[in-house]
Amino acid sequence: MSKNKRFPDFLQSLTNIEKAQVQAFLKDYEHHLDMDRHEERMVIEDAKNALVYLAGTGLDLETCMERLAGKNLGGFYAHEALSWYPLDDAAKIYPLSMKFGQMPMFRLSCYLSETVIPEILQIALDFTIKRFPSFATAVKKGIFWHYLDATKRRYPIFKEAKGPCRAIKVGALGTQSFRILYYENRISAEFFHVLTDGHGGMIFLKTLVAEYLHLLGAPKVCTEDVKDIDTPPRATELTNDFDRFCPKTKKSGGFAGPAALQMSGRRAKRPPCKVVHVCYETKRLLDKAHELGITITTLMLTLMFLAHRSATDTTNGTIQIQVPVDMRKFFDSDTIRNFSMYCSIDIPAAQVDDFEEVSKEVASQLKQRATFEEMSIMMTTAHKLVRSLRFIPLAIKSPVAKVIYGFLGDSRFSNTLSNIGNVRMPEELKPYIKGFDFVLGTCVVSRASCSMCSFENTSVFSISKNTKDPSFEERIVELSKQMGLEPSVSETQLYE
Amino acid sequence: MSDMKISYPYVSRRRLFMFRFRQVLTLVLILAAVICPIVNYLTKGPMWSLVAIWGMIIVWRTFLAPDVLEFSALSFAFRLSAYILILITLIGILLSPGWLGFVLPIIGFSSLIISAILYIINVSKHKTDAMPLIVEILAALIAFFAVYFATGILNWPMIVLGSMASIFLLVGIVAFHRSLWNELKKRLHTT
Numbered sequence: 229m230s231k232n233k234r235f236p237d238f239l240q241s242l243t244n245i246e247k248a249q250v251q252a253f254l255k256d257y258e259h260h261l262d263m264d265r266h267e268e269r270m271v272i273e274d275a276k277n278a279l280v281y282l283a284g285t286g287l288d289l290e291t292c293m294e295r296l297a298g299k300n301l302g303g304f305y306a307h308e309a310l311s312w313y314p315l316d317d318a319a320k321i322y323p324l325s326m327k328f329g330q331m332p333m334f335r336l337s338c339y340l341s342e343t344v345i346p347e348i349l350q351i352a353l354d355f356t357i358k359r360f361p362s363f364a365t366a367v368k369k370g371i372f373w374h375y376l377d378a379t380k381r382r383y384p385i386f387k388e389a390k391g392p393c394r395a396i397k398v399g400a401l402g403t404q405s406f407r408i409l410y411y412e413n414r415i416s417a418e419f420f421h422v423l424t425d426g427h428g429g430m431i432f433l434k435t436l437v438a439e440y441l442h443l444l445g446a447p448k449v450c451t452e453d454v455k456d457i458d459t460p461p462r463a464t465e466l467t468n469d470f471d472r473f474c475p476k477t478k479k480s481g482g483f484a485g486p487a488a489l490q491m492s493g494r495r496a497k498r499p500p501c502k503v504v505h506v507c508y509e510t511k512r513l514l515d516k517a518h519e520l521g522i523t524i525t526t527l528m529l530t531l532m533f534l535a536h537r538s539a540t541d542t543t544n545g546t547i548q549i550q551v552p553v554d555m556r557k558f559f560d561s562d563t564i565r566n567f568s569m570y571c572s573i574d575i576p577a578a579q580v581d582d583f584e585e586v587s588k589e590v591a592s593q594l595k596q597r598a599t600f601e602e603m604s605i606m607m608t609t610a611h612k613l614v615r616s617l618r619f620i621p622l623a624i625k626s627p628v629a630k631v632i633y634g635f636l637g638d639s640r641f642s643n644t645l646s647n648i649g650n651v652r653m654p655e656e657l658k659p660y661i662k663g664f665d666f667v668l669g670t671c672v673v674s675r676a677s678c679s680m681c682s683f684e685n686t687s688v689f690s691i692s693k694n695t696k697d698p699s700f701e702e703r704i705v706e707l708s709k710q711m712g713l714e715p716s717v718s719e720t721q722l723y724e
Numbered sequence: 725m726s727d728m729k730i731s732y733p734y735v736s737r738r739r740l741f742m743f744r745f746r747q748v749l750t751l752v753l754i755l756a757a758v759i760c761p762i763v764n765y766l767t768k769g770p771m772w773s774l775v776a777i778w779g780m781i782i783v784w785r786t787f788l789a790p791d792v793l794e795f796s797a798l799s800f801a802f803r804l805s806a807y808i809l810i811l812i813t814l815i816g817i818l819l820s821p822g823w824l825g826f827v828l829p830i831i832g833f834s835s836l837i838i839s840a841i842l843y844i845i846n847v848s849k850h851k852t853d854a855m856p857l858i859v860e861i862l863a864a865l866i867a868f869f870a871v872y873f874a875t876g877i878l879n880w881p882m883i884v885l886g887s888m889a890s891i892f893l894l895v896g897i898v899a900f901h902r903s904l905w906n907e908l909k910k911r912l913h914t915t
Binding site for chain 1: 726727728729730731732733734735737740743789790791792793794795796848849850852853906910911912913914915
């Protein structure tokens with residue numbers, strides 16, 4: 229039965245008193261809406277669809293209406309959109325360097341025990357978005373810098389129909405910079421990096437999933453990472469913490485460096501052309517890392533170096549892997565905007581041979597480079613650069629950045645490993661969740677980007693490919709098997 | 725390890741026709757941009773190659789590499805009229821002089837009228853997208869005063885342009901001063 233017909237039929241099945249209650253319920257929604265008529269109608273449709281679904285599960289009408297009450301919308305859809313946010317220091321480069329169909333994206337997914345109910349997911353998003361005002365924005369051009377401008381509208385969910393991490397068309401007026409997708413039992417959130425980093429994105433996804441599960445009957449739980457959607461965000465959650473915590477060290481560094489050795493293989497026309505997920509048992513992975521006296525990140529980086537060596541035809545050059553570092557571990561920050569820097573682990577390809585030696589080198593470089601001092605230097609340099617460019621109009625900055633990025637691109641790195649670590653969910657919600665995964669969008673030059681996250685006893689190592697050549701991922705799997713890690717592999721089709 | 729199954733929907737292979745078409749057209753335009761000045765130099769005569777190159781830039785920026793951000797009807801109209809004004813100026817200066825002072829202000833006020841109509845059609849949506857219109861009004865006023873102080877003579881199209889821009893500015897300040905102020909604060913931020 230079509231969605232349009234379901235609500236009138238549902239209304240027909242009610243008693244007169246119940247009908248009056250439903251009308252009052254919808255009237256309450258109208259009081260919480262003051263937007264474009266079309267957008268208002270869509271939100272009311274969402275409420276109707278969710279109500280019909282919940283009532284269809286056998287839940288009594290009163291409980292359904294209580295769960296879906298219009299007060300959950302808060303004032304978000306009724307207030308005028310006046311807020312705006314200057315981009316944080318890390319985000320400033322993204323709109324400057326992006327091109328048509330090419331933007332830095334990442335994706336976080338949560339796998340549920342049951343198939344996703346789109347009607348409930350949509351209303352959960354309608355309720356959740358108000359807690360994340362910096363996400364309910366559109367990227368705009370100022371005279372000197374881009375900024376995020378609040379847009380009051382309904383943010384639709386989409387059934388997944390394309391490959392992961394496709395660029396979002398952010399050109400039209402008021403277009404969102406993130407999207408929520410569902411497919412079978414998976415809820416995915418894809419973000420344009422200008423909005424947030426993996427940490428902020430994960431908080432958003434967890435809060436959305438918690439609200440979705442709550443609407444379906446799970447207990448309401450709020451923690452530091454699962455936000456209470458009925459309270460306004462703290463001011464510190466929306467700040468540019470590069471500015472707030474900049475250590476202003478006297479030393480400064482640079483971002484340029486020698487070009488890295490890239491994997492062989494023709495670059496895809498529209499990346500990522502494939503995404504590969506290698507799943508490990510976390511305990512087995514942890515035991516192996518402990519046995520070798522290294523961390524899981526070091527272990528995976530070592531595998532990446534060795535696999536990279538197999539995926540390139542030459543030994544001239546250095547394999548350089550970019551490792552993002554979450555600055556929240558150094559500062560007492562609760563921002564949900566970008567707050568990460570990166571370090572580079574560099575090993576000449578000719579020296580990438582033996583697992584033990586490579587792992588020692590990786591561990592030593594990680595220890596030296598992912599430190600507070602090194603990150604402070606990089607943070608200060610970035611902050612100084614941003615300050616020095618602030619009065620140069622975008623009309624000049626943008627083409628210059630495009631030319632520089634066009635020449636250098638991301639050739640400074642061969643690959644990336646972003647590990648957001650262990651994802652924690654409240655105990656009450658764990659029975660409803662099977663796992664999480666994290667996919668990084670591909671870069672321009674590097675042929676692969678890797679990301680990792682774990683939940684309970686499952687760790688998912690994801691590889692986004694920018695080339696058809698499968699040597700890299702095949703070698704990772706082969707090496708993992710040799711180490712007794714018994715990985716299981718899932719992958720998307722080849723998209724070109 | 726949990727029994728988490730990772731699967732993706734089947735996606736039919738993407739057609740790369742537009743991608744390749746864009747690549748070919750880019751090459752053709754680059755080639756033409758190199759050949760035109762050479763031919764122009766060898767055949768002597770007026771500098772028509774500059775007009776041709778600017779025409780190619782218009783095609784490139786309008787159809788092949790449009791704005792990635794804020795691609796609205798208002799910004800498109802603004803950009804297109806700016807391109808056309810430059811093209812007409814080049815033609816007027818390089819190929820057929822004598823009519824520029826008359827034609828440019830006509831194009832200017834026509835463009836102002838179009839932008840104002842686009843703005844009025846959906847005021848609530850365009851409240852945060854008024855920048856092209858603001859720039860257009862300011863540019864028109866600057867042109868009006870520049871011509872007046874430089875020559876002391878104003879033809880009727882210039883008078884229409886100047887008065888129209890002044891009226892729009894006044895209406896904007898009176899009716900939309902709050903959103904105008906907010907818009908300027910956002911657009912001019914340096915943090």
